Amino acid sequence: MDRIKSYTLFAIKAVLSCAFLAAGGAKLYGVEMMVGTFEMIGLGQWFRYLTGVIEVGAAALLWVPGLRAIGAGALLVTMVGAIIAHLAVLGPSAMPAAVLGLLASAVLYAHRHEIGRTRA
Known part of the structure; x- marks a missing residue:
């Protein structure tokens, strides 16, 4: 049973990593659709860059022991x-974000023992 949980967690982290490396990379690269999306949000293109850095960085942290919960x-x-x-702004297509959020919450739960742990 532990092996199944381990493989499932690995698969979820792989899916999240692929999704967020692609989405974050598109934001950082300035793909036209991402530029337009963040224009609609109205906070400026700096927010697109910030979101891209968070997504790429957090995807990487999913694989770093001790930092997986933070990612x-x-x-x-x-x-x-x-x-x-x-x-609120873009339209009702929030389902992909909801699914990715649920997957991220599963990884957070699996690595909850890392929260508050100090690194030496």
């Missing part, structure tokens, strides 16, 4: 923001 938490908070942006 998952950052992705979860980012997806909560994405859901709010979709419902």
